Amino acid sequence: MSTRARIAAENRRLLVRLAVAAVVMFGFGFLLVPFYEKICEVTGINNLLKPDTAANTQIDLTRTVTIQFDANIHDLPWQFRPLQTQISVHPGELATVAYEVSNTRSEPVTGQAVPSYGPQLAGQYFRKLECFCFAKQTLAAGEKRTMPVAFVVDPGLPADVTVITLSYTFFEIAGRRVAGDGAGGRS
Amino acid sequence: MAAVMPDHLHGEHHGPTGLMRWITTTNHKDIGTMYLVFSFIMFLSGGVMALTIRAELFQPGLQVVQPEFFNQLTTMHGLVMVFGAIMPAFVGFANWQIPLMIGACDMAFARMNNWSFWLLPPAATLLIGSFFVPGGATAAGWTLYAPLSVQMGMGMDLAIFAIHIMGVSSIMGAINIVVTILNMRAPGMTMMKMPLFCWTWLITAYLLIAVMPVLAGAVTMVLTDRHFGTSFFSAAGGGDPVMYQHIFWFFGHPEVYIMILPAFGIISQIIPTFARKPLFGYASMVYATSSIAILSFSVWAHHMFTTGMPAAGQLFFMYATMLIAVPTGVKVFNWVATMWRGSMTFETPMLFAVGFIFVFTMGGFTGLICAIAPIDIQVQDTYYVVAHFHYVLVAGSLFAIFAGAYYWLPKWTGHMPDERIGKLHFWCSIVFFNITFFPMHFLGLAGMPRRIPDYALQFADFNMLASIGAFGFGLSQLIFLAAVVKCVRGGEKAAARAWEGAEGLEWTVPSPAPHHTFEEAPVVK
Numbered sequence: 279m280s281t282r283a284r285i286a287a288e289n290r291r292l293l294v295r296l297a298v299a300a301v302v303m304f305g306f307g308f309l310l311v312p313f314y315e316k317i318c319e320v321t322g323i324n325n326l327l328k329p330d331t332a333a334n335t336q337i338d339l340t341r342t343v344t345i346q347f348d349a350n351i352h353d354l355p356w357q358f359r360p361l362q363t364q365i366s367v368h369p370g371e372l373a374t375v376a377y378e379v380s381n382t383r384s385e386p387v388t389g390q391a392v393p394s395y396g397p398q399l400a401g402q403y404f405r406k407l408e409c410f411c412f413a414k415q416t417l418a419a420g421e422k423r424t425m426p427v428a429f430v431v432d433p434g435l436p437a438d439v440t441v442i443t444l445s446y447t448f449f450e451i452a453g454r455r456v457a458g459d460g461a462g463g464r465s
Numbered sequence: 466m467a468a469v470m471p472d473h474l475h476g477e478h479h480g481p482t483g484l485m486r487w488i489t490t491t492n493h494k495d496i497g498t499m500y501l502v503f504s505f506i507m508f509l510s511g512g513v514m515a516l517t518i519r520a521e522l523f524q525p526g527l528q529v530v531q532p533e534f535f536n537q538l539t540t541m542h543g544l545v546m547v548f549g550a551i552m553p554a555f556v557g558f559a560n561w562q563i564p565l566m567i568g569a570c571d572m573a574f575a576r577m578n579n580w581s582f583w584l585l586p587p588a589a590t591l592l593i594g595s596f597f598v599p600g601g602a603t604a605a606g607w608t609l610y611a612p613l614s615v616q617m618g619m620g621m622d623l624a625i626f627a628i629h630i631m632g633v634s635s636i637m638g639a640i641n642i643v644v645t646i647l648n649m650r651a652p653g654m655t656m657m658k659m660p661l662f663c664w665t666w667l668i669t670a671y672l673l674i675a676v677m678p679v680l681a682g683a684v685t686m687v688l689t690d691r692h693f694g695t696s697f698f699s700a701a702g703g704g705d706p707v708m709y710q711h712i713f714w715f716f717g718h719p720e721v722y723i724m725i726l727p728a729f730g731i732i733s734q735i736i737p738t739f740a741r742k743p744l745f746g747y748a749s750m751v752y753a754t755s756s757i758a759i760l761s762f763s764v765w766a767h768h769m770f771t772t773g774m775p776a777a778g779q780l781f782f783m784y785a786t787m788l789i790a791v792p793t794g795v796k797v798f799n800w801v802a803t804m805w806r807g808s809m810t811f812e813t814p815m816l817f818a819v820g821f822i823f824v825f826t827m828g829g830f831t832g833l834i835c836a837i838a839p840i841d842i843q844v845q846d847t848y849y850v851v852a853h854f855h856y857v858l859v860a861g862s863l864f865a866i867f868a869g870a871y872y873w874l875p876k877w878t879g880h881m882p883d884e885r886i887g888k889l890h891f892w893c894s895i896v897f898f899n900i901t902f903f904p905m906h907f908l909g910l911a912g913m914p915r916r917i918p919d920y921a922l923q924f925a926d927f928n929m930l931a932s933i934g935a936f937g938f939g940l941s942q943l944i945f946l947a948a949v950v951k952c953v954r955g956g957e958k959a960a961a962r963a964w965e966g967a968e969g970l971e972w973t974v975p976s977p978a979p980h981h982t983f984e985e986a987p988v989v990k
Contacts, residue, residue: 285648285649289644289648292643292644292647293640293644296639296640296643297640299675300674300677300678301678303675303677303678303679304679304681304682305682306678306682307678307679307680307681307686307712307715308682308686310708310711310712310715311708314705314711314712392700449700449703450702451696451702
């Protein structure tokens with residue numbers, strides 16, 4: 279009897295430890311989220327939200343690249359358009375363009391723009407020094423705003439790329455209709 | 466199940482009878498039986514889904530099902546087979562065999578054991594029932610990748626709850642197994658004297674405790690993204706769908722070993738019995754199993770080589786993956802060395818075990834090929850991958866389950882399985898298995914993508930061949946049902962040591978094993 283009682287007590291102790299381990303691992307799953315973001319930040323994999331730096335300012339006058347601009351909205355009551363459809367630049371040359379966005383809803387809305395490039399390869403040669411996509415944008419009811427993008431195309435751009443399309447899509451920050459920061463949405 | 470009852474009732478069973486007996490039972494043998502019956506039912510349901518998929522793929526074009534339903538079928542086939550068939554089957558083996566093998570009177574927490582089983586039928590009902598809700602079952606693939614899984618209909622919510630429940634069941638089962646093995650061994654049964662099946666299950670149970678909660682976390686995040694305004698994975702709120710893949714595969718790769726390590730254990734019991742030699746390299750088997758388990762935590766991103774990982778990351782995950790081939794190779798070597806110059810006979814369990822070694826090893830090699838990042842980028846999401854994981858999951862886990870079932874049926878039922886039916890089952894299975902899945906390698910190398918209901922004309926011949934094989938394989942499993950039913954109902958009486966070369970405590974109790982065994986712990990010398 280005493281042996282059985284001892285084993286039962288030991289069993290319960292081990293049960294508690296293993297159950298705690300399982301709960302800790304459940305938390306660990308969520309811990310992977312900030313961990314993942316930190317890794318992306320440190321290695322610079324997912325740095326859409328950071329300004330680039332243009333190291334080489336040498337302008338390559340022998341080449342001209344056409345940059346086309348595109349604007350989309352995803353499930354958002356905004357109007358969003360580029361003020362110019364395309365421009366021509368030399369690689370290494372600083373260019374500034376503008377986009378216009380307006381909120382058609384009768385209350386403040388927060389959105390975030392995500393850039394993408396065509397061809398995809400061009401993305402790594404496209405250095406944005408200033409961009410509205412680096413931060414969340416909160417527009418008051420009916421507000422209209424003009425937002426600049428300053429960029430340099432890296433002279434290292436492969437020679438066969440002559441046209442680059444820069445496309446932005448505005449998303450509404452989740453936790454919709456919560457004022458300010460968008461509670462629950464992670465920045 | 467009903468056919469099993471009279472045998473048990475002859476034993477010293479007291480308490481409720483009929484259905485209530487099965488609902489309230491805390492006996493490890495009853496619960497083991499229920500797990501095995503449950504997993505076989507799920508195996509047949511998943512099989513029907515697979516055959517519907519193969520019927521659609523018999524010819525190019527859309528004939529049998531619509532693409533939306535086809536996607537639901539591929540998703541549910543995967544979920545049902547992984548969480549409903551393979552995993553519960555191994556837990557069933559663990560319930561039946563571990564107490565018998567280590568000389569314990571029951572599992573450590575008998576009441577919790579009952580609960581872990583009875584969570585499964587509601588989970589399965591949720592999962593299968595999700596076909597009938599508006600929008601149908603989830604069609605995001607068994608991996609439930611975001612953003613698709615964030616956008617699916619309510620079938621996805623049912624799948625998430627089902628996974629939660631099955632996860633809780635698995636974790637409770639795993640805790641029970643760890644405690645039983647660590648605390649309930651008979652006097653003299655040291656860790657390094659334990660049968661290898663117990664060792665592999667001990668390590669598997671640790672893996673389950675470590676990763677099932679991570680999966681639960683991942684699907685919880687999907688759930689809150691869907692309904693509670695968070696944005697873990699939804700890009701619209703600044704989340705990252707690729708992160709889902711990282712979290713999922715942190716669970717997913719150890720999960721692969723959860724489904725194969727107990728199979729290694731079963732094979733390691735069967736080969737020595739029918740080679741009539743002790744297992745070659747017992748200690749190295751234990752260490753190899755542990756290294757596979759530890760390494761399994763550092764290879765998950767080899768499932769994601771095409772997500773735009775830096776080259777350094779690809780190289781790390783590629784080499785870490787290839788490293789796993791070393792302990793796995795040790796195991797295959799030890800099985801072959803156990804057979805070497807043994808007095809081998811080829812009863813059905815041995816046939817399945819040897820078949821396992823042949824075909825599983827082929828799946829291991831295609832796994833190595835997929836591990837090479839530049840090749841994987843070519844074959845990602847093609848039928849080559851489908852061929853690879855069916856070689857390790859069907860010819861690996863499933864064949865080991867069949868081998869174990871034939872091996873221990875005499876202990877469970879008191880009758881020897883019919884060798885003629887068993888051999889027929891084996892040969893039909895292995896031939897049709899290869900007819901089904903071998904051509905998929907060629908399809909994948911030629912570029913046929915997986916999870917698509919239609920395909921280009923040049924893939925037609927191999928697909929027709931694979932579909933014919935699949936129907937043959939599916940029907941062959943009815944032979945297994947016949948073999949089990951026949952064995953339960955009668956047949957040649959099994960001795961306590963049912964197989965001539967069998968070693969271990971489970972063969973010292975009568976066949977069928979009485980309802981209560983090892984009330985007094987045996988002493989192991």
